[in-house]
Amino acid sequence: MSVDELGRRATDELRAAAARSDEIVALEAVLGSRPTRWTGARLVAVCAAAALVVAGAAVVRAQLNPSASLSPAGQLAGAVVGERMSLPVRLTVPVQWTAATNQAYVTLLPTDGSDRSITVTPADKAFDPPLYATLTRPADFMVWTLSHPALEASNRTGGAWGDGYVSAQMDLTLSDPPAQHLRVAPPGTLPLVPLSPEGAAITISENDQTFRWAIVTTHDGDLLVAARSSAPRDTFLWDGFNTLVTSLRVVPSGEATGG
C-alpha cells in the first residue's frame, strides 16, 4: 500500500470523526467570546443561538410545569421559577478559559425586547484551576437560566482548554434564596443536598461524551439539575441522567469562593 493510499484512508476516518464535532456549540463559543458592542446583528445572532439553548431548558420546564410553553422562536413563554426569586441576583462565573473563550457574557433578556448585557471577565484565566474546579467535556455548554415574570437572566458559558476540558462553575448567590435543596432529575434518584443559606456552587462531572448541557433552575423551592445529551440523536436524556452524571457536588458558596 502506498503512503498516498494510507493517507487517504486515514484522512477519511479523521474527517468522519471530525464531522461529529458540534459546530453550533463551537460557533456560539466563538461568537460569544468576541468583545464587541452589541450591535443589532450580534444581538440577533446571540439570541438565535440562545434560542437553541433555551429550547433545551424549555423541555425541562415543560415537564416540570405544564404552564410553561415554548414559542415558535424557542423563547420561553411564562415564568416557571421567577415568582420565588427576587432580583437582583448576584452572579459570578469562575471558569477556566482558553484564548478563544476569554470572556463570559451574562445576558439579561427582558420581555420588552431590549437587551441589557454585562460582561464578566473570569478572575482566573490561567491554567491553574480553581480549587473546586469542574471538569466537563470539551466545548461543553453550560446554561444557567433564571426566570422572572419580567426578566429572564441567561448566562451562557462555553469553551475548552487546549486539553479539551472546560471548567464551568457557577457560584450563585441569591438575595432571597428560594432553594433549600438540590434535586437531581428524576426526582428521588439522588439524595437531597442541603444548600447553604447564601447559595451554592454546583459541580457536575460526567463520564460520557453524551453529556452536554447542565441546566440549573428552581422549582418548588429546589434547585433542579438536568443534563442534555450531545449525542447525534439529540435526545433529552431526562431518564438517563443518572447514568451520565457520575458526581454531583454541592459546596457552600463560602467554601467555593474562598477555596
Added chain:
Amino acid sequence: MDLAESPGRAEDPTPAVLPEVITFAAFFRREYHGLVALAWGLTGSREAAEDLAQEALLSLHRRWDQPDYLDNPKAYVRRTCANLSVSWIRRRVAETRALLRVGRPDAEAVELSDEAGSFWAEVRRLPRRQAQVVALFYGYDLTVAEVSETLNMSTGTVKTHLHRARATLAVRMGADAEMEQEEPDVGR
C-alpha cells in the same frame, strides 16, 4: 438556521471588492469540521482539535471586518490552525501539570482505527513543517499550490517537505512511497 451576521458587516462598504461575500457564521460552518480534522491529525486529540479550530476561527473573527484578512480567509484560518496545532504540545505540558493537580485521569477516547491512528501518529513525529504540509495535503485535500499559499512558502519548498515526509512515512509505516496524487518536483 443562519446564526450570525458578523457585526458591522452590513454597514461595511468594502464587501463588494471581496472575492466572496460570506457571513462569518457561514464561513465557520464551511470550515469548522475541516479545521478540526486538520488539528486532530496534528495533535492526536479530538478535544484539543476542537479547541484549536475554535481558536483559529476566533482569530479570524476578530479580523473579520478587516478586508486584508478577507483576501484569503481560508488560507489564514488554516495556517493559524496548523500553527496552533504544532505548538499545542507546549501548552499540553502546562495543562498536564494542572490536570495532575486536580487529579483528573487522562481519558482520551480512541476514535480512529489502528491504521489511521498510526498514520497520524507518524505524521506528528515528522518535523513541524513536514507535518503541517502532510496534514494540509492529505487531511485538507489541498493541492501543492494551495498548501503553498496556505503556509506562505514556495511550491518547491512544499514539494520538498512532502517528498521527505512521504519517504519517512513509507519507512515507518512499511508503505510504498510512490506518489499517486501530485508528483513532487523537488528542488524546483
